[in-house]
Amino acid sequence: MTGLVWFRRDLRLGDNPTWSEATRNHDRVTALFVLDPSILRSAGPHRRPQLEAHLRALDRRLAAHGGRLKVRAGSPEEVLRSEAREAEAVYWNDDYSPYASQRDQRVTDSVSVPTVRFNGVVVHPPGSIRSGKGEPYKVFTPFYRRWATLPITKTTSPGKAEVGSDPGEGVPETTSAILDGGEDAANTRLAAFLEAVDVYAEERDRPDLNQSSRLSSDLKFGTLSAAALASKVGTATAGREAFVRQLAWRDFHFQVLAANPHMLQRALKPEYDEIAWRDDTEGLAAWQSGNTGYPIVDAGMRQLRADGWMHGRVRMITASFLVKDLLIDWRLGERHFRRLLLDFDPAQNVGNWQWVAGTGTDAAPYFRIFNPVTQSKKCDPQGDYIKRWVPELSKLHGPAVHAPWEADPDSLASAGVVLGKTYPAPIVEHRQARERTLAAYRQAVG
Numbered sequence: 001m002t003g004l005v006w007f008r009r010d011l012r013l014g015d016n017p018t019w020s021e022a023t024r025n026h027d028r029v030t031a032l033f034v035l036d037p038s039i040l041r042s043a044g045p046h047r048r049p050q051l052e053a054h055l056r057a058l059d060r061r062l063a064a065h066g067g068r069l070k071v072r073a074g075s076p077e078e079v080l081r082s083e084a085r086e087a088e089a090v091y092w093n094d095d096y097s098p099y100a101s102q103r104d105q106r107v108t109d110s111v112s113v114p115t116v117r118f119n120g121v122v123v124h125p126p127g128s129i130r131s132g133k134g135e136p137y138k139v140f141t142p143f144y145r146r147w148a149t150l151p152i153t154k155t156t157s158p159g160k161a162e163v164g165s166d167p168g169e170g171v172p173e174t175t176s177a178i179l180d181g182g183e184d185a186a187n188t189r190l191a192a193f194l195e196a197v198d199v200y201a202e203e204r205d206r207p208d209l210n211q212s213s214r215l216s217s218d219l220k221f222g223t224l225s226a227a228a229l230a231s232k233v234g235t236a237t238a239g240r241e242a243f244v245r246q247l248a249w250r251d252f253h254f255q256v257l258a259a260n261p262h263m264l265q266r267a268l269k270p271e272y273d274e275i276a277w278r279d280d281t282e283g284l285a286a287w288q289s290g291n292t293g294y295p296i297v298d299a300g301m302r303q304l305r306a307d308g309w310m311h312g313r314v315r316m317i318t319a320s321f322l323v324k325d326l327l328i329d330w331r332l333g334e335r336h337f338r339r340l341l342l343d344f345d346p347a348q349n350v351g352n353w354q355w356v357a358g359t360g361t362d363a364a365p366y367f368r369i370f371n372p373v374t375q376s377k378k379c380d381p382q383g384d385y386i387k388r389w390v391p392e393l394s395k396l397h398g399p400a401v402h403a404p405w406e407a408d409p410d411s412l413a414s415a416g417v418v419l420g421k422t423y424p425a426p427i428v429e430h431r432q433a434r435e436r437t438l439a440a441y442r443q444a445v446g
């Protein structure tokens with residue numbers, strides 16, 4: 001009898017518990033992917049072609065087993081109801097966003113065969129780590145202490161089931177994707193990162209050095225397994241340990257959102273919904289397009305637009321600038337990142353936005369506000385990252401690249417920079433903006 005394997009955000013055959021179990025338990029499996037219009041509608045310009053590139057690669061992998069990926073467009077419950085008629089059981093790896101949980105419940109209710117579910121998305125699933133009181137954690141450090149002690153489940157190797165050969169509607173034609181698709185390409189990216197993992201602890205906050213793994217979108221689409229990655233990297237050096245700790249952050253945000261689904265729309269700490277955000281269409285547009293006059297912010301926002309990715313430290317700086325310098329609602333920033341990030345994940349995005357805004361899980365008080373110029377000097381000392389993304393400043397020397405408005409007129413002139421013409425003058429003055437934000441937060445939360 002046939003097992004139906006529903007691929008979602010686990011687009012790989014290696015280290016995939018669902019694939020392994022279904023191909024062991026059945027003589028024949030159907031590998032299904034559903035093009036869900038309600039996900040595709042919000043996929044943005046980068047994620048959709050990337051998804052299609054991964055699906056094409058998965059289809060090629062299945063062809064090596066004599067089968068095809070069956071692709072069908074439609075609502076998951078309708079597609080699954082009809083596909084499951086031929087099957088003995090439906091298999092999938094769990095996903096934990098409010099949308100995914102509700103969808104999976106609807107599918108479970110609509111199919112007439114058993115559903116068999118695994119964890120192939122996170123290292124330790126939401127619910128597996130609880131505080132002493134049996135509650136989900138809201139603070140990372142105690143969560144991590146517990147997380148780091150749990151054994152990581154190893155995936156068994158796949159079985160010998162025959163793979164169905166019906167391609168369904170087939171994978172849509174792709175306009176070019178940012179990354180090469182599929183798990184082989186993801187493993188090549190991983191191998192390149194493993195060469196540098198031992199310096200990760202010292203260099204991960206340096207966007208100019210580009211030493212973070214850049215594996216976030218492979219984790220998002222599941223072309224890499226988070227659990228296998230954590231096992232493979234291990235904790236033998238400070239760099240490895242620091243990297244695996246970031247995977248724990250990822251699990252942490254999954255469990256925070258699963259326990260607090262309202263935080264997609266509202267502040268995790270409800271009193272912070274009282275903040276009087278500014279309505280500033282021009283400021284928002286300047287931030288989105290990378291024209292705030294703060295070079296590190298503009299570099300990050302331009303990288304996001306071009307690459308569908310932004311370095312993690314710069315995500316924090318740009319997000320903090322929107323919320324704490326422009327006093328614009330974090331939800332507008334979250335929405336912009338959601339549209340453009342290749343690695344967009346509801347839990348990671350909203351969790352980090354609320355962390356930066358001080359409305360979520362960050363234990364630091366809201367009055368600790370990033371200074372974008374100090375941050376810029378720290379994370380991009382020579383300004384190489386800025387110059388890569390803001391070429392109109394590439395001829396500036398020394399610290400002027402972090403705050404061109406402080407440079408003397410001769411250095412600006414010899415670098416061809418005319419503030420307000422070739423590059424924007426700063427749209428806010430940080431010290432004043434900081435005071436304005438502190439007043440707004442104070443008024444809301446005391």
Ligand SMILES: Cc1cc2nc3c(=O)[nH]c(=O)nc-3n(C[C@H](O)[C@H](O)[C@H](O)COP(=O)(O)OP(=O)(O)OC[C@H]3O[C@@H](n4cnc5c(N)ncnc54)[C@H](O)[C@@H]3O)c2cc1C
Nearest residue numbers: 212213214215216246250312315316343344345348349352
């Ligand atoms: C405002 C804001 C929005 C963000 N939105 C997303 C998002 O939608 N999707 C997403 O995957 N990450 C998001 N992040 C987290 C983080 O910035 C990225 O995961 C990381 O920069 C990706 O680059 P990397 O793979 O080189 O990371 P590395 O530094 O190599 O880290 C390894 C992995 O650990 C995980 N990780 C690292 N930092 C974090 C973090 N702060 N929170 C959760 N997981 C983390 C990621 O899976 C990452 O791939 C956001 C951060 C901020 C500040």
